[in-house]
Amino acid sequence: MIENLTNLLDGFGNIVTPMNLLIALIGVTVGTAVGVLPGIGPAMTVALLLPVTYGMEPAQAFIMFAAIFYGGMYGGSTTSILLNTPGESSSVVTAIEGNKMAKAGRAAQALATAAIGSFVAGTIGTLLLVLVMPMMVSFAIDLGAPDYLAIMVLGFIAVSAVLGASRIRGFASLLLGLVIGLVGIDRVTGQQRLTLDIPQLADGIDVVVIAVGIFAVGEALWVAAHLRRKASEVIPVGQPWLGRNDWRRSWKPWLRGTALGFPFGVMPAGGAEIPTFLSYATEKKLSKHPEEFGKGAIEGVAGPEAANNASAAGTLVPMLALGLPTNATAAVMLAAFQSYGIQPGPLLLERESTLVWTLIASLFVGNLLLLVLNLPLAPAWAKLLQIPRHYLYAGILFFASMGAYAVNAQPFDLFLLLILGALGFGMRRFGLPVLPLIVGVILGPIAERQGRMALQLSGGDLSGLLGGPVSYLIYAAIVVILAWPLLRRYVRRPK
Amino acid sequence: MSSATTTPERRSGRAAARDRAQYGVCAFLALVGVLVLVDAVQIGHATSSNDPIGPRPVPMLLGVLLIVVAAVYALDVTRGGTGEPEGGEDVDLASPIDWRTVLLLVAAFVVNALLIERLGWVISGSLLFFGAAFALGSRRYVLTLAIAIALSLATFYGFAIGLGVNLPAGILQGIL
Numbered sequence: 001m002i003e004n005l006t007n008l009l010d011g012f013g014n015i016v017t018p019m020n021l022l023i024a025l026i027g028v029t030v031g032t033a034v035g036v037l038p039g040i041g042p043a044m045t046v047a048l049l050l051p052v053t054y055g056m057e058p059a060q061a062f063i064m065f066a067a068i069f070y071g072g073m074y075g076g077s078t079t080s081i082l083l084n085t086p087g088e089s090s091s092v093v094t095a096i097e098g099n100k101m102a103k104a105g106r107a108a109q110a111l112a113t114a115a116i117g118s119f120v121a122g123t124i125g126t127l128l129l130v131l132v133m134p135m136m137v138s139f140a141i142d143l144g145a146p147d148y149l150a151i152m153v154l155g156f157i158a159v160s161a162v163l164g165a166s167r168i169r170g171f172a173s174l175l176l177g178l179v180i181g182l183v184g185i186d187r188v189t190g191q192q193r194l195t196l197d198i199p200q201l202a203d204g205i206d207v208v209v210i211a212v213g214i215f216a217v218g219e220a221l222w223v224a225a226h227l228r229r230k231a232s233e234v235i236p237v238g239q240p241w242l243g244r245n246d247w248r249r250s251w252k253p254w255l256r257g258t259a260l261g262f263p264f265g266v267m268p269a270g271g272a273e274i275p276t277f278l279s280y281a282t283e284k285k286l287s288k289h290p291e292e293f294g295k296g297a298i299e300g301v302a303g304p305e306a307a308n309n310a311s312a313a314g315t316l317v318p319m320l321a322l323g324l325p326t327n328a329t330a331a332v333m334l335a336a337f338q339s340y341g342i343q344p345g346p347l348l349l350e351r352e353s354t355l356v357w358t359l360i361a362s363l364f365v366g367n368l369l370l371l372v373l374n375l376p377l378a379p380a381w382a383k384l385l386q387i388p389r390h391y392l393y394a395g396i397l398f399f400a401s402m403g404a405y406a407v408n409a410q411p412f413d414l415f416l417l418l419i420l421g422a423l424g425f426g427m428r429r430f431g432l433p434v435l436p437l438i439v440g441v442i443l444g445p446i447a448e449r450q451g452r453m454a455l456q457l458s459g460g461d462l463s464g465l466l467g468g469p470v471s472y473l474i475y476a477a478i479v480v481i482l483a484w485p486l487l488r489r490y491v492r493r494p495k
Numbered sequence: 496m497s498s499a500t501t502t503p504e505r506r507s508g509r510a511a512a513r514d515r516a517q518y519g520v521c522a523f524l525a526l527v528g529v530l531v532l533v534d535a536v537q538i539g540h541a542t543s544s545n546d547p548i549g550p551r552p553v554p555m556l557l558g559v560l561l562i563v564v565a566a567v568y569a570l571d572v573t574r575g576g577t578g579e580p581e582g583g584e585d586v587d588l589a590s591p592i593d594w595r596t597v598l599l600l601v602a603a604f605v606v607n608a609l610l611i612e613r614l615g616w617v618i619s620g621s622l623l624f625f626g627a628a629f630a631l632g633s634r635r636y637v638l639t640l641a642i643a644i645a646l647s648l649a650t651f652y653g654f655a656i657g658l659g660v661n662l663p664a665g666i667l668q669g670i671l
Contacts, residue, residue, distance in 0.1 A: 038584030055658040083584055168568050169578050172524055175561050179531055182557065186550035191538050193550060194531065217604075219583075224596050224631055228587040389585055390631035391642065397600065398624045401607055402616070402650055402662065409661035414608035418601065429592070430520050431578020448553050452546055460547030 004134050011357030015063060015365055023060050024362055027067025028369045035075020036381045037392060038083065039223050042072030043328035047211035048396075050336055051403035058340045062359040065333055067366035070122055072329070073312055074370050077114040077305055078381055082107060082235050090272035090308050093280045097293065097300030102235040104296045111378050112240035113250045113298055114305040115371060120251075121258040121306035122367040125313025128262050129320075130360060133349070136321035140346035145454040146467025148345075150474040152447035155324045155439060157478050158268040164433040167485075173432045176423070177440025180205060187445075188452060200412045207335040209404045210441050213417045214434050215328070216400040218424015220393045225425070227389060234385045240378050250302040253283050257306030264307075265314020268326050272311040279303035313363070320356060321346060323446065331438045338442070514577050521569040528561030599630030615665020616655070620647035 015021065034045045045068050053061035080091040081098035094114065101110040143151075160170030183194045184204030195201040242250065257279040264275040283299040284290060293300055318324040323344030325331035337344050342352055349356050374381070404417040427434055451465060458464020466472070480487070535554035580588055603626025610619040624643035633639045651671065655662035664671050 051660060052654060052658060054660060079584060166571075166576065166578060168564065168571050168576075171560075171564050172520070172568060175524070175557060175564055176527065178557055179527060179554075179561070182531070182554055186538075188546045189539075189550050191550045193538060193554060194534050221597055221600060222581065223583060223585050224600055225592040225594070226586045226588060226590055227593070227596070227631065228585050388633070390628045390633040391639075393631055394624050394627035394633075395646070397604060397627045398620060398646060399650075401604065401623060402620065402654070402660075405611060405616075406654070406660045406662060409663070411608050411611055414604070414611070418604055418608070421604075425597075426520070426523075428581040430514075430517060431580055432520075451553075452548060455547050456545060 004130060007353060007357045008130055008361060010354070011359075011361030012364075014059065014354065014358045015362050020060060020063055020362075021365070023056075023063050024067045024365050024369060025373075027064040028071040028366050028373060031068035031071020032075040032078075032370065032374055032377075032381060033384060035072035036078050036384045037075075037387065038079060038385065038389075039219060039392065040396065041076065041215075041328070042069060043211075043332050044215040044219060044396075045072050046329055046332045046336070047208070047215050048399050048403055050208045050211070050332070050339065051406040053336070054339075054406070058342065059355055059358050061336065061340070062355060063362040063366075065336060066359055066362040067369070069312065069329060069333070070118070070309070070363065070366050070370055073309060074115065074118055074374060075381065077118065077308075078111060078378065079385065081110045081114065081301070082237060082382055082385060083233075090276055090311075092273070093276040093304040094301055094308070096280070097297050099235075100294070100296035101298065101301065102237070102296075106296060106298075107235050107237040108240045108378075109242055109246050109298060110296075110301050111237060112242045112375065113246060113302045115240060115375055115378075116242070117250065117254040117257065117302045117306040118309045119367055119371040120254045121261060121309040122313060122370075123364065124255075124258045125262050125265075125310040126360065126363045126367065129313055129316055129363075132266065133317050133321050136317060137346050137349045140322055141350075143346070143470060144467060145450045145457060146465055147470045147474070148450040149447055149454055149465065150467060150471035150478075151322055151324060152443050152450065154474050154478055155268055155326070155443055156436070156447075157481055159326065159439045160433075160436040161481055161484075163271045163273075163435065166431065169430070169432045170436050173427065173434065174436035174440045177437035178444040180210060180437075181441045181444035187449070198412075200408075200410060205416060206407045206413070207338060207441060208407050209413050209417055210420055211332050211335055211438060212400045212404050213420025214424040214427075214438060215332075216396055217417055217421025218428060218434070220396045220400070221421055221425045222428040224393055227393075234382060237379055237382050240375050246298055249289075249298050252286075253279070253299045253303035254306040256282060256286075257303040257308075258310040261307035261310030261312075262314040265311035265326070266317045267314075268318060268324060271327065272308050275307040275311050276304040279307040316363075319344070320348060320359075323348070323443075325439060325442065328435050328438060331435070331442055334442055513575065514572075517572045517576075517578070518569060521565045521572065524568065525562050525565035528558045528565060530558075531561065532558035596630050596632075600627055603627045603630060611665070612663055613665060615667050615671075616662040617644075617647045617651050617667055617671065618665065620650065 031045060034040045035042060046065055053064060076091045077094050080095035081102050098110045156174055160174040161167045164170045183201055185192055185202050260279050261275040280300055283303040284293045287297060287299050289297060315326045315330045318326055319330040319334060325334045334344055401414060404413050407413060454464045531554050535551050535558060538551050540549060582588060603623050607619045607623035621643040624646055625640055628639045651662055654660040
C-alpha cells in the first residue's frame, strides 16, 4: 500500500515537468474539443491520435491518452446537454434531464454540475483504481496460461453477449474481429494464415488501421449516408456556475453515482449504460423534488454524469491489471500499448511500473486541468457545435487517411482502411456492435497464445486447456451469462 | 452458442417491412467462414512438442463458428429479428441511405490513396478534403479549397516535419 503511494508520488514527479504538463494540457483541450464535436467519441479520438504520438516517448503518449480519455467524456456531456442528441450510449441519460434544464434556461447549471460531478467521480474513481488495481494484479500474477485463456474467453463473451441489444449480432462481430486478428504469420510456427499471398499482410493488419477504419471511416461514411440536412438547434450558454441550492442538491448524487459507476466499470461486462440508468432511477426515487424529473432536475444530471466517469475510471482496472479492455476507448488504448511493444497483463505493473504510475498520475492531473480549463471555456465549446458538418466529416476522413498512412507509409493501408471502413459502415447499418470486433482483434491473438501455451504445458492433453479452480469459476460465470435468457424466464415465471 | 442464446429483438413498429438485406449479412458471415476454413486446410501442418496443436485448429474453430453463427443469425431474421441501425447526433435515420454521397466520398478517398506517393500528401490530402467536403454538400468552392490546402500544409509541417510522422512530400519535394 505504502509502496503504491510512493510509486504514485513518483508518477506525479514524472509529469510535473513543463513539457509533460503541456502535453497534458494539449490532451485535455484536444480531447474536449473533439468530444464536443458531434460524431466523434473518445475511442475515435484516441484512434485518430495514435499515429501522431508515434514520435513521442511512451510516457508522454500515455499522458496525452489519459487526458483525452477524460476530456472526451467531458465533451460528450456538453453535446448531450446542449443538443439533446447524445453521441454515446453512456450519455443518453444525461441528455434526458440535461437538455430539459438547458431549455429551461439552466444550461449553465447543467454544464457545471456535469463538470464538477465528472471531476469528483473521476478523482474518486482514480483513487479507487490506485487501491484496487494492485490488488487485482497480486491475485492475477499467480494465474497460469489456462486461467488467462478463461479470462479472455470471459471478456469475449461479456462484450458480445451482455453489452448490446442482440447476442447473435454481438457474436458475429466478435468472430469477424477474431478472424481479422488471425491474419498474418503465426508467431509460433511461422506459417502464413489468411494472408492471401499479399506480402503486406504477412505482418498482420496494424491495429491502428483497424481501429481508425472501424471507428473513424466507418462512422464518417455512415453519418454521411444519413446526414441530417437541417442543422440541429444549439442552446446558447453562458458561464457555468452553481448556486448554493444547486450545490446542496448535487453533491449526494455525485457520490452515489460514483459508488454505482466504479464497480460496473471494473466488471468485465459492466459498461457505462447500466450504472447511468441505475443512478438516474436512484436519484428519482430519493429526490425531494420528484415532480421535477422529466422537466430538468439537476440530480438527474449530477448522478448519471458521475456514474459515467466513475465507470470509465473503473474500466482501467481490468485493462491495466489483466490486459482486458471492456469499453472501446480502453481497447484502443490497449492497442496503443501494443504499438509501443508493451505487453498488457499482470506483468505490466512490474515491468513498466514507471509508465503505469505516470499514466495514473496523469489521470489525476488531466481531471484537474479539465475542471480548471473547461468551466470558463464552456461557451467557446458550445460554438464548436455549429461547425458546418461537411467540413467536420471531411476532416475526419482527412485525419483518418493521414493516420493510417503514417503507420507503415504504404498506400496499401489506405485501401485496407477503406475496406474496414466499409465493414464498419455495414455493421452500423445492420446494428452489429463494433466493440466485440475490436476486442476480438486485440485479444484474439493473445488468447490463442495462452491456449497453445496451456497445451504445451500439459503436453498436448486437452484437459490442460481447462486449468484449475480459478478457470473453473470463470467458466461457470460464462455458462451463467450464456444461459441467462433461459434462467431469467425460469426465475420470472413464479411471479 | 445455440439458438437459445439469441435474445428476442426489439421489433420495429413496421414489422411488415422486414429487413431482408440482413440475409446478406448471414451470407457474408458464412462466406468468411468458408474462406477461413479453406485457408486453414492449406496451412502447412507444423506441430512440435513445443506446440502440440500447431496453427490450424484456431482458424478451423473460427470457420465453423462463423458458419454456425450465420445459420443462427438467419434463423433470427426469419423470426423477425432486426438490428437497430446506429443513431447519432447528425444521423437522420428516417432518410434512406444517400448512396451518391457515400460513393463520392469513397472516390475522394481512393484518389488520395492512388496519388499520395506520386503527388505527395499536401496535394493528395487537399484533394481528399476538398472532394469529401464537396460530396457532403459544401458549395463554397474557394473557401473549401483554402481550408483544404491550409489543413494539409499544417498537418505536413506539424506532423511530418515537427513530429516525424511518415508523410510523403511527393513532387513538392524540395519546395516544402
